[in-house]
Amino acid sequence: MPPVIHFNHAGASILAPETVELIVAHLRCEAELGPMEAGAAVADRLEAGYARAARLLGCAATDVAFGTGHGQLYGDILASVPLKAGDRVLVSRQEWIGNVLALKHACHVSGASMSVMPWDETTAVDVEAVVSSLDADVKIVALTWVGASGALINPAEALGKALRQAKSGAFYMIDASQAIGQLPVDVSEIGCDVLVACGRKFLRGPRGTALAYISPRLAVSMVPRRVDDRSAKLDVGRAAIHQSGQAVETAEFAVALRLGLIDSLERALSLSAFDTRVKLNALATELRNRLTDVPGVNILDLGRDKAAFVTFAIEGIPCQRVKELLAARGITIGKNGVQYTPFDMDIRGITEILRASVHFGNTDTDIEKLVQAVREIAAEAAEAA
16 A cells, blocks of 8 residues: 555654654564563663653653553543632633543532633633633643644743742643644743643654653642552552652553654654744645635634644535545545534534644645645535535
8 A cells, every 4th residue: 555645643643664663673572572571671761761751841750651642641630630619620712622521520520610711812822811810719720732623822831921920829731732742842931730742643653652741749739549559659558659740650551652652752852842843834834825725725723823734624525525535545634523622613613624734754745735636626516516
């Protein structure tokens, strides 16, 4: 089967060939030596992964947690944050459905309440309005850094600075799954208590991997709902929870996939985060401008600052059908429905979008092929109407 032209990096990127080989090589070692023995042979490399993640995130290695996915890590961390009746949780308009469900469940169990933060004319979080609405009851401020249904980049650092200046005691949680790997990340500058990201998107890690930052301030307050011999130790007859990122980790994980994630972290560290942002933004801007000129195409991007993807729809044809027609031409893109980012898409009154995301492997020729294919599909839809 010939390789596809991949424009779905915001869903899951394609691994570097060297990362694939590393994963496969470890699985071969497990088959030849035994899984436990193969794992012991790479123990130092696994431990070094914490330092790699810490460099990428701008934190201490002890503040890092690894997991099996964004939802798993986000949910486990959230479930560890003490909430009670009367507490308030603030969320961004762009919040992903997995976060929404985890937050709603946490509120239901504790008796806390949840509301959407105000937004400005670009639909980004309105930092000043948020700060003016703060009170002692606000215990969590949850932000999706990059909106999945409009390419919008929320002001993560500005919000963190404002929360600190306001001396808010709320824990600041960031969903960075669409941000890490395409934007510079420094949790010390952002001032967040939690930052969670899956490995499979712009970081180009394998599916089934994720990483998180947990601030020391939160680590000492966490009450995990699940513990094992990785997250706790037996101390005078009781389970003593580790007061670090380790508190939400599990002893069992796929070693081959973790090695693949660490390899992806090292690749990201070998590049300038600033240069990565500039290059990917240039590719996305070129694609956005080219698609804007196609009759029948509606660009659905939002925000002043935009991420490395373009959201759009074609008049007169369902997004799923467009995705299928492009796949038949060897081009992959993403498609999201209203259930993916329910607040934002409900407010906008749209039910679905197409999302074409770029990465280093995409070329001007790839962009030309995608734009031409969209042009042909749009023309056929117009003729049929």
